[in-house]
Every structure is written in structure tokens, then in C-alpha cells.
Amino acid sequence: MIMLRDQIVFDLIQKELDRQEDGLELIASENFASKQVIEAMGTVLTNKYAEGLPGKRYYGGCEVVDEIENIARDRAKELFGAEWVNVQPHSGAQANAAVMLAVLNAGDKILGFDLSHGGHLTHGSSVNFSGKLYQPSFYGVEKETGMINYDHVLEIAKKEQPKLIICGASAYSREWNYKRLRAIADEVGALLLADIAHPAGLIARGLMDDPLDFCHIVTTTTHKTLRGPRGGMIMLREDFDNPFGLKTPKGVVRKMSSLLDSGVFPGTQGGPLEHVIAAKAIAFSEALSNDYMDYILQVKRNAAVMANRFIDKGYHVISGGTDNHLMLIDLRSKGEITGRDAENVLIKADITINKNMVPFDTRSPFVASGIRLGTAAITTRGMKEAEMEKVVDLIDDVLMNKDNESKIREIKDGVNSWMKDFPLYK
Ligand code: DSN
DSSP states (O other): OOOOOOHHHHHHHHHHHHHHHHSEEOOTTOOOOOHHHHHHHTSGGGGOOOOEETTEESSSOOHHHHHHHHHHHHHHHHHHTOSEEEOOOSSHHHHHHHHHHHHOOTTOEEEEEOGGGTOOGGGTOTTSHHHHHSEEEEEOBOTTTSSBOHHHHHHHHHHHOOSEEEEOOSSOOSOOOHHHHHHHHHHHTOEEEEEOTTTHHHHHTTSSOOGGGTOSEEEEESSSTTOSSSOEEEEESSOOBOTTOOBOTTSOBOBHHHHHHHIIIIIIOSSOOHHHHHHHHHHHHHHTSHHHHHHHHHHHHHHHHHHHHHHHTTOEEGGGSOSSSEEEEEGGGGSSOOHHHHHHHHHHTTEEOEEEOOTTOOSOTTTOSEEEEESHHHHHTTOOHHHHHHHHHHHHHHHHTTTOHHHHHHHHHHHHHHHTTSOOOO
């Protein structure tokens, strides 16, 4: 098989590598996977169909990928203290879709965290399958504190009587009270799902409360703080009988693990991506290491320093700080600059963040009044507390000089040469 190398695409990949090396990456959901994680994804495992589970596949020739997937499952269980995992979801969204397909019927009620307060599209947004197939209601944060009021969650749950309550977020910087949420779920007869896509690495290493202690089902991505390949996963601390009474054709009550496995395949996916599962296995092993423990501790410390520096400079950090790796900043404390303006001007200085709605935002998601930042990626580059202060000062400098092109060019040059002190892949 002789093929001409596709230089067009490889040149673009090189360009993206340069962009990642030269810039300051502050998107809270991004990170830099290790070379071995990336290497595993570019292997012949991509050629293999393996629908089903290890030992129970619909195709022959799965002996090797069975071994790989079993290693990934065992390492994931060790990392999170889970009795059961499914490592096949292609993403966090796919993991959530599989869970909902497994435990809900179309039209059932779900209760999730409001997208505009920091939740996620798959937690019931009207533009997502979760809001189209199910009947969503939402809880949010309090205006005064920027934090979740669990009495309010109970009130809504009692009124709406959802079958599934979802906790977890894309832009909430605080700890979750999983124990209280489980009590609420029990009171209304709902299942409780935690989506820990963002803080998974902090939870795995004990730096945040463990949702598996209280939540029936937990989903995550593997590429944010966990620093693996792009992908998703579903976990149970302990397997349990399906509470909604669904039985096998032989009349046996199905276990939740079996429902969830079917929710992934054949429910919502075809063949698993075994090259990505191999990379997940590697990332889980990395996340169990002492080096990763040092890393994830630093991620948390860096976020706290960054949030405090923003506050010192007069920015409104929602909820007044952070317990995890991210923060949400309401720019209205800084005049007329919108989230979109901020994103657009910061990228000119090779500083990447994303615009984000803030709770009770009056602007659309395309404009937004806030920005979201996280420390997972820059901590992988080796940055520590002192660098966090400099990062905030640079952002402030750009935002306060947003119409001064030459000043922004000067900051960009400074960022590019500063990044050489924190080599990544080259
Ligand atoms: N795109 C992810 C994030 O940025 O949080 C959510 O899917």
C-alpha cells in the first residue's frame, strides 16, 4: 500500500502544534496529553472493530484489544475506587446519553444544573437530545453567593418529581454536596447522576469530595483534569438492581451495570475506539502516579492563586473563589467589555480563554458577560504560583488596552517568548 503523504494535513497539524507551544492555554476543559497517550491514539488499534465487551464481542480477532480494554477497566476502577466501569463512551456527552437511554424512557422528567449558571448541554438543554427527548427542569446558583442552594434544589425536585437528578458542571468552581443531593434524590425517588467531566482528576486523587460515595451513577470525560485522550467513561461504586423494574426476557431484574453497558452499545454507539481506550489505559496509569499527584495538587493551588489575583485586581470572580481548577469571571465589574470582546482580544495576544455566560446573564451565549479560565493545561507546562500572578497581570493588561494594537502585539511577543521557558512536546 503506497500512499502519498498528505502534506496539506500534516502541515496543518504542525501549525496547531506551534499554536499550542507558543500560546498561553487557559481553556478550563483543555489539557496537554502525554506523548505516550498521543502515541497510542495513532496506532493500528484504530483498524479494529470490537462491538461488545471484552470476552463478549460481535467480531473475531479481539483477543488483543480485549486485553487492552481490560487493563483500561482495571486501572479506571483502581483510580476511582469503582466496582464497575465502562470505558467505551467516545465523549462525556456520549456517556451521559448512554446513561439516560439506560435509565429513562422518552418523556421522563430530569432535573439538571442550568446551563447558563454553569451546567452542561447534556443536562437538559433544549437544543440537546437531553432536552428534546426528556422533560427537563433546572436548579441554579443564588445571585448573592454564586453558589448552589440545596434547599432550593429540594423544592424544585419535590415540585417536578424527576426520575433523574444530574449534578456536575462545566463552569462551577465550587465543591458539590453529594450527600445532600442523594438525600434529595431519595426523597423524591430519583436516581442521582454526577457528571465529573471537569474535576475528575481532583476527585480521583482525593482533592475534592468523592461523588461515588453518594451518587448512583458517575460519568466523566478523560481529557480535562484527568489529562488523557478525548473520551468518556461511566462508573458505579457498587452495582445495584435497576430500581425501575426493567427485567430481562427471562424475568430477571437487570443490574444497573448491564443496563449501562447496553446504553453504550448497542444503545448509543457502535464499535468502541480501541486506540483511544489504549490511551485511556495509559492515562489512568499516569493518573495513579506520584508525578500526577504533584501535578494535580499544583493545579488546585494555581487556581486559588489565580482567582485571588483577579479579585485583587477588581474582577468579580463568581462565588468569590474556587475549590477546583477553574473560575468564572463576570466582566461587568470592569465596564462594558463583553465575554466575546475579551476572548477576541486575548487571542490576539495568544492567550486562549473562552467567553462564558455568567449566572443571571443578560447577554446571549454568543456574546456573554463573562470568561472562564482553568489551570489544568498551564500547570502541565510546569507553571506554579508565581506564574499565575503574571498570567492574570497579562490578561488584565490586554483587557485594559483592548484597542491598543501595538501594546497587544508587544504582549503577544512576550507571551511567545515566555512560553519557551515551559517546553511542551518539542
Ligand atoms: N466543551 C466542554 C467544556 O468546555 O467544558 C463541555 O463539553
